[in-house]
Amino acid sequence: MPRHAHEATNIDQKELEALAKRYGQPLCRHFCIETDAYMREYRGQKDPDRRGEVVFAIRQMNGEILLHTKHRYETPIYRLPTGGIERDEPIEDALFREIAEETGQEVEVRRFLGVLDCNFVSNGYGIPFVSYVFFLDSLSQELSPTDTEEVSGYRTVPADELCAVSQSLRALNLERRCWGYWRSLAHELVYHALTGCTKA
Numbered sequence: 190m191p192r193h194a195h196e197a198t199n200i201d202q203k204e205l206e207a208l209a210k211r212y213g214q215p216l217c218r219h220f221c222i223e224t225d226a227y228m229r230e231y232r233g234q235k236d237p238d239r240r241g242e243v244v245f246a247i248r249q250m251n252g253e254i255l256l257h258t259k260h261r262y263e264t265p266i267y268r269l270p271t272g273g274i275e276r277d278e279p280i281e282d283a284l285f286r287e288i289a290e291e292t293g294q295e296v297e298v299r300r301f302l303g304v305l306d307c308n309f310v311s312n313g314y315g316i317p318f319v320s321y322v323f324f325l326d327s328l329s330q331e332l333s334p335t336d337t338e339e340v341s342g343y344r345t346v347p348a349d350e351l352c353a354v355s356q357s358l359r360a361l362n363l364e365r366r367c368w369g370y371w372r373s374l375a376h377e378l379v380y381h382a383l384t385g386c387t388k389a
Contacts, residue, residue, distance in 0.1 A: 199240050199319050200306060204280060208321075212301035215322070216378060222371055224311045227364040239273040241319035243284045244305075244375045246351075246383070247296055248326050253345035254379070255327070256354065257291065260341040266365075267344055268358065268372055269379065271320070280321050288325070291340055293333030296325040303378045307371065322375050324383065351380035 209215060222228070246269055247255045256267040272287025274280055288296055305320040334340045346354060355376035361369030380386065 199317050200304065205304065208280060208301050212298055212323070215301045216303040216382065218303065218305055218374070218378065220305065220307045220374065221315070222307055222309050222367065224309050225364070225367040228309060228367040228371070229311050231368060238276055240276050241274045241280075241321065242271050243274060243280065243287055244269050244271045244320050244322040244379075245284065245288055245291075245296075246302070246322070246324045246379045247288070247292065247294065248299075248324070248348075249345050250327060250330055251345060253347050254351060254383075255292065255332075256344050256346060257340050258342045259339050261339075262341075263365075265342065266358070266361070267342075268354065269375055270340075271375075274321075284321075284323060290336040291334050292327075293331070293335060295328040297328055298323055298325050300324045300382070302382045303375075305374050305378065307374075320375055322378055324379065348380065348383040349386075351376045351383075352386070355380060 205215075249255055255270065257270050258265045258267050270287070270291040272283065272291060274283040278286075284298075285296075288294060300323070301321075302324050303322040305322065307318050307320070308315040309318060310316075332343055355373040358369040358373040358376065
């Protein structure tokens with residue numbers, strides 16, 4: 190659902206323009222997401238230490254995109270790695286910091302793919318949250334995350350299979366249903382950007 194224009198956003202337009210100049214003009218998409226109980230706890234409240242997140246689609250040396258899963262998931266859920274942007278941290282700094290924590294890989298940014306400007310709504314009150322999505326190439330074969338307490342495994346998929354990953358996230362039920370829908374949006378965006386497809 191499109192986000193209403195009058196709703197708040199965490200986007201710094203000058204920073205966005207600088208990133209676009211360096212890495213390419215991103216796709217910008219707006220969503221209004223009605224939260225369920227899990228998402229109200231997970232994302233439906235203001236976080237004074239975080240102003241958004243980075244999402245990184247890293248193309249590995251085999252040509253496929255890296256996905257990861259985490260220890261806390263009830264069953265293995267493989268998705269694109271993400272990480273929070275601290276309140277006063279530049280987006281690009283957060284990107285490289287989080288990639289080191291989640292993968293330990295040396296990378297090169299290829300494109301700034303997109304911005305997901307989301308508004309999480311509960312009882313008529315919205316909390317803005319922004320995801321900045323990047324496409325990168327891995328310059329190293331090894332995966333050696335520094336945050337081993339979070340990441341529990343990896344796999345890779347061709348870019349044209351990210352549509353299926355998106356659909357599997359949307360198919361999650363019970364408490365992760367809304368979370369799965371939100372997480373599917375970045376995978377759909379990367380799929381469209383890398384394959385040129387207009388339908389998921």
